[in-house]
Amino acid sequence: MKPARPTPPKSRIRLSFLLPLIGFLILAGFASVALISTLSGTRNTGQLPSVLIGKPVPATPVPLLDDVGQSLDLAGFAGQPVLVNFFASWCAPCRAEAPALALLAERVPVIGIAYKDKPADTSAFLDQYGNPFAAIGVDREGQLGFAWGVYGVPESYVIAADGTVLLRHAGPIDRRVLETKLLPALESAK
Amino acid sequence: MTIRPASDLFNRRVIRLALLLGLIMQVFALVGSASAITAEEMLDDPGLESRARALSKQLRCLVCQNQSIDDSDAELAQDLRREVRTQLVAGASDAEILASLQGKYGDYVLLRPPVSTGTYVLWFAPVGVVLGGILLVVAIRRNRRPDALSPSPDTAEEQSKGDVVGDARASGQTPMTSNILRGPVIIVAVFGFAASLGLYLMLGRADLADQPLAGRQAEIAAAKTAQDSRSEVLANALAEARQTVANAPDKVEGWLRLAMAAAAVGDNDSELDALRTALDLTAGDPSIKAMLAEALSRAADGQITIPARDLIDQVLAANPNEPRALYMAGLAAYQDENFADAVALWHRLYNQSRPDAPWMATLGQNIVDAAEKGGLPVPDVTASPDQGMLDMAAGMSDEERAEMIEGMVATLAARLAENTDDIKGWLRLARAYDVLGRPEDMVGAMIGAADAVPDNARQQTMALEVMITTNLGEQFLDDAPRLLARLEALAPDGLELLFFKGHFAKLSGDLEAARRNWQLLLERLPADSPLVANLRARIDQL
Numbered sequence: 001m002k003p004a005r006p007t008p009p010k011s012r013i014r015l016s017f018l019l020p021l022i023g024f025l026i027l028a029g030f031a032s033v034a035l036i037s038t039l040s041g042t043r044n045t046g047q048l049p050s051v052l053i054g055k056p057v058p059a060t061p062v063p064l065l066d067d068v069g070q071s072l073d074l075a076g077f078a079g080q081p082v083l084v085n086f087f088a089s090w091c092a093p094c095r096a097e098a099p100a101l102a103l104l105a106e107r108v109p110v111i112g113i114a115y116k117d118k119p120a121d122t123s124a125f126l127d128q129y130g131n132p133f134a135a136i137g138v139d140r141e142g143q144l145g146f147a148w149g150v151y152g153v154p155e156s157y158v159i160a161a162d163g164t165v166l167l168r169h170a171g172p173i174d175r176r177v178l179e180t181k182l183l184p185a186l187e188s189a190k
Numbered sequence: 191m192t193i194r195p196a197s198d199l200f201n202r203r204v205i206r207l208a209l210l211l212g213l214i215m216q217v218f219a220l221v222g223s224a225s226a227i228t229a230e231e232m233l234d235d236p237g238l239e240s241r242a243r244a245l246s247k248q249l250r251c252l253v254c255q256n257q258s259i260d261d262s263d264a265e266l267a268q269d270l271r272r273e274v275r276t277q278l279v280a281g282a283s284d285a286e287i288l289a290s291l292q293g294k295y296g297d298y299v300l301l302r303p304p305v306s307t308g309t310y311v312l313w314f315a316p317v318g319v320v321l322g323g324i325l326l327v328v329a330i331r332r333n334r335r336p337d338a339l340s341p342s343p344d345t346a347e348e349q350s351k352g353d354v355v356g357d358a359r360a361s362g363q364t365p366m367t368s369n370i371l372r373g374p375v376i377i378v379a380v381f382g383f384a385a386s387l388g389l390y391l392m393l394g395r396a397d398l399a400d401q402p403l404a405g406r407q408a409e410i411a412a413a414k415t416a417q418d419s420r421s422e423v424l425a426n427a428l429a430e431a432r433q434t435v436a437n438a439p440d441k442v443e444g445w446l447r448l449a450m451a452a453a454a455v456g457d458n459d460s461e462l463d464a465l466r467t468a469l470d471l472t473a474g475d476p477s478i479k480a481m482l483a484e485a486l487s488r489a490a491d492g493q494i495t496i497p498a499r500d501l502i503d504q505v506l507a508a509n510p511n512e513p514r515a516l517y518m519a520g521l522a523a524y525q526d527e528n529f530a531d532a533v534a535l536w537h538r539l540y541n542q543s544r545p546d547a548p549w550m551a552t553l554g555q556n557i558v559d560a561a562e563k564g565g566l567p568v569p570d571v572t573a574s575p576d577q578g579m580l581d582m583a584a585g586m587s588d589e590e591r592a593e594m595i596e597g598m599v600a601t602l603a604a605r606l607a608e609n610t611d612d613i614k615g616w617l618r619l620a621r622a623y624d625v626l627g628r629p630e631d632m633v634g635a636m637i638g639a640a641d642a643v644p645d646n647a648r649q650q651t652m653a654l655e656v657m658i659t660t661n662l663g664e665q666f667l668d669d670a671p672r673l674l675a676r677l678e679a680l681a682p683d684g685l686e687l688l689f690f691k692g693h694f695a696k697l698s699g700d701l702e703a704a705r706r707n708w709q710l711l712l713e714r715l716p717a718d719s720p721l722v723a724n725l726r727a728r729i730d731q732l
Contacts, residue, residue: 019322019326019329020326023322048252048295048296048298049296049298050296051292051293051294051295051296090491124493124495124496128493128525128526142269146269146273146294147294148294149294149295149296151252151253151266151295152252152253152266
């Protein structure tokens with residue numbers, strides 16, 4: 001005797017099976033792209049894109065640490081790439097990146113912005129951890145930081161020779177950041 | 191027949207999913223909002239203030255990233271709240287304020303993402319998912335209907351060949367049962383989708399302000415109460431201490447108590463004042479000086495400041511073993527990245543502290559940390575006094591104890607014979623031999639340690655040093671040249687090197703080389719060095 005029940009046509013199985021599968025594959029595709037780029041370091045979830053990229057740096061006047069009567073003039077460094085570093089004596093990661101800044105200072109002028117810090121504390125910090133900066137601006141109230149969109153210290157900006165922002169790195173500069181981000185950016189800024 | 195269970199399963203899943211979605215959304219609906227805003231931030235004008243609050247709820251705190259600036263306690267959130275209020279007072283419109291912040295921090299600062307090519311998926315995916323689900327149901331139904339009502343070509347063929355009655359029963363019954371169930375199932379499924387969509391539009395839309403869990407409010411309130419009662423106790427203690435010193439301003443204990451009470455509530459200035467007064471009263475008691483140094487550092491977020499360093503130096507000059515000052519001197523060296531001094535100071539404290547002192551664990555970790563950072567040999571602190579072993583040893587007779595130690599040493603030595611790279615092991619073995627009074631073996635272990643880290647100049651120096659201090663140089667004339675060569679390669683300018691070279695040249699009978707090296711050393715030593723006389727005597731003896 002032949003089987004009593006009709007065998008189901010294949011097309012129905014395929015549809016009810018395939019649609020969720022396709023949906024799943026699309027989601028899995030998104031997830032794996034995100035995962036792979038996170039693991040390979042091209043996508044850093046901790047880094048927010050800066051609005052300033054490609055734009056000239058905002059001109060908010062701040063006094064110099066050494067001479068309160070004068071204000072920091074970034075335009076004076078035009079014609080060469082510079083690194084602008086927002087730091088503070090109260091910021092622990094800023095201590096960690098001091099050696100990296102010293103290394104960078106051998107290649108380009110590094111300009112420090114003491115963010116929400118007492119000038120006396122800033123000076124003591126520099127005495128202790130070294131002063132790699134070609135000039136230091138005092139951003140006592142964080143106004144300059146606000147203009148730059150700084151959302152935490154340390155933050156470092158690579159400024160191209162024409163005075164536009166090339167790159168922003170939020171967080172301390174470690175070896176990897178130095179080698180894979182900042183040095184290549186400074187190289188391309190020349 | 192075969193299809194029905196599958197599609198039933200599917201429908202059941204849809205229903206379950208819809209219910210789950212509904213539940214999740216309800217949870218999010220049952221929320222209020224907690225605000226981090228403080229009274230002094232608020233504007234006097236209630237109209238402006240309510241606009242400020244509304245705007246704050248639409249702005250993301252870039253530090254916490256999952257809270258609005260209205261919710262967040264972060265300093266940046268505070269700054270942004272202030273900025274919003276400043277602009278409001280200056281007469282800016284809501285849109286202008288949002289735009290100005292977006293211009294500084296990018297789209298990310300807006301909790302309601304703008305519709306742009308980058309956010310299409312975010313905005314339209316939920317709608318797409320619901321539509322896709324409806325399409326899926328329709329597609330399955332369409333696929334099922336012709337099959338359920340009339341047999342497919344395959345079955346028709348089979349039917350014509352086989353048992354007609356059996357097939358008729360099969361094809362007749364199946365559609366009947368599934369038709370009865372199908373209606374309600376579809377209705378429930380469609381209702382599930384509609385309910386999800388409705389809930390999403392009402393509560394889950396991307397443009398709604400975020401709503402943190404109100405459930406936390408009770409918890410936060412409880413924590414606050416607990417904290418308040420604790421701070422009340424502390425405040426009372428402080429007031430009491432103040433009263434005490436007011437009554438008896440010449441009692442040092444009162445001032446010290448006041449300092450402690452002030453430290454407990456974080457009132458650094460009062461603490462410093464109290465300690466300074468206590469210091470004056472005692473005419474510079476070293477322990478109080480050390481406390482003052484500690485308080486100064488605490489006021490500077492843990493940095494050992496220059497005034498604190500002065501105090502520490504004074505304390506150590508008066509009492510080189512004052513534990514607090516020793517610890518802070520080590521910390522100061524550590525902060526200067528002078529790891530060798532940090533290790534030395536902390537190790538001194540470690541060795542003079544009772545094994546059950548509360549700071550031992552931290553101190554041990556600090557020592558290891560500093561030694562590793564400075565690339566120095568890690569002193570034996572982690573493996574030392576295993577309390578269990580010591581307790582056991584305490585209950586033994588001398589012979590038993592010696593036997594136990596000998597056994598442990600033999601095990602260690604055997605292990606090191608196989609694994610010669612274990613520098614920590616060699617140092618531990620050397621120490622054990624030292625304790626057991628076996629200097630030759632001790633020197634041997636130190637040579638083992640030097641061989642384990644041939645690139646470490648300090649370890650070579652230490653091994654050569656113990657050869658000389660134990661007066662066992664002659665026995666190790668085979669090993670000394672190897673260590674000397676390494677030291678010469680690593681630190682060719684070291685003064686120790688000249689001394690060692692001279693010493694071992696003398697031991698191997700080459701007096702001329704000994705004289706040459708020592709003479710060279712003599713020239714390079716500062717004239718007032720205490721070593722000069724000693725070295726002169728040695729050269730004259732040659």
